[in-house]
Amino acid sequence: MTTPVALTIAGSDSSGGAGIQADLKTFAALGVYGASVITALTAQNTRGVTAIHPVPADFVAAQLxxxxxxxxVGAVKIGMVGARATIEAIVAALKRFLSRHVVLDPVMIASSGERLLPADAVDALxxxxxxxxxxxxxxxxxxxVLLSEPVASSDAAIVCQGRRLLSLGCPFVLIKGGHGHGDESIDYLIDADSTLPLSSPRIATVNTHGTGCTLASAIAAGLAKGEDMASAVRNAKAFIGxxxxAADRFAVGHGHAPVHHFHRFY
Known part of the structure; x- marks a missing residue:
């Protein structure tokens, strides 16, 4: 029996709600063995990020x-990369080892507002x-930010931006509508031939720490198990929903608590 394996390349969240910790929890909850490469250490909690200590690029390369x-490794999830040199180390490893599936969550700003990727690294990303x-x-x-455009404010504009992102060289874009408004949160899975809207009720809670990390790692888990992209995205969206x-079952910290990665178990 082959064990599905997924790798997360991301920063460490000392409070356990996002980053490496969220990714490994997600892999475990979805029946995938998780490995990790840490790109940065952060001092953070449910209220925000207070310090960031980048891991040197050569040590990131050694971990890879x-x-x-x-x-x-059946799938790689990439989150916070921290610096241009780290991006270059990751690209070199991907070229050498030819990983099958790469899910990239282009983390640039923390949900609490702190910038997590220097401006000079955005172009490398x-x-x-x-x-x-x-x-x-x-x-x-x-x-x-990736398109150097204003934030999209309508469904049509969101889809148009998603299609322009395809021109950067990736075959699929999942552009997330969680920052939008209305009773429904609509994500759009876009490829060269189709646009698939994925709608879910907008849940009234402040406990959303780690949502982006968790969604991306859930997609990677599905791909590692052999799911096609549409199935992996659908299942990941159901999981994060x-x-x-279930996030309000937690009483963690005094700010935005994490989502409940093990909601199917307790």
Whole structure:
């Protein structure tokens, strides 16, 4: 029996709600073995990020070599990359080991507002890393930054931005509508031939820490298990919807608590 394996390349969240910790919890909840490459240490909690300590790019490369040189990784999820040199180390490893599926969550700004990617690294993300991704999962502000455009404010504008993001070199874009308004949160899965709207009720809770990380890692888990892209995205959206709906079961911290990664179990 082959064990599905997924790798997360991301920053560490000391409060356990986002980043590496959220990704590994998601992999475990979805029956996938999780490995990790840490790109940065953050001092953060449910109220925000207070400090960031980048991991040197050569040590990121060493972690990648250790994991990809041994484990049969079925999918890679990339989150916070931190710096241009780190992006270059990741791209070199992807070229060398030819990972099958790469889910890129273009993390640039924390949900609490702190900038997580220097301006000089955004271009490297756009031109060097995105072409190696199977799918990117930007929210509306991230999509706007990648395209150097205003944030989309209508469904038509969101879809248009998603189609323009395809020109950066990835075959799929999941542009997320969580920053929008209305009773429904609509994400759009876009490829060269189709646009698939995925709607879910907007859940009234402040406990949404780690939602983007969790969604992207859930997609990676599905791909690692052999699901096609549309199925992986649909199942991931159902998983994050359940995790957000159950988030108020937690009493963690004094700010925006995390989603409930193990809502199917307790």
């Amino acid at each position: 070599e250790a994991v990809l040189g041994d484990l049969d 756009r031109t060097k890393l995105i072409p190696h991704a199977s799918i990117i999962t930007p929210n509306l502000p991230e999509a706007a 359940g995790a957000i709906a």
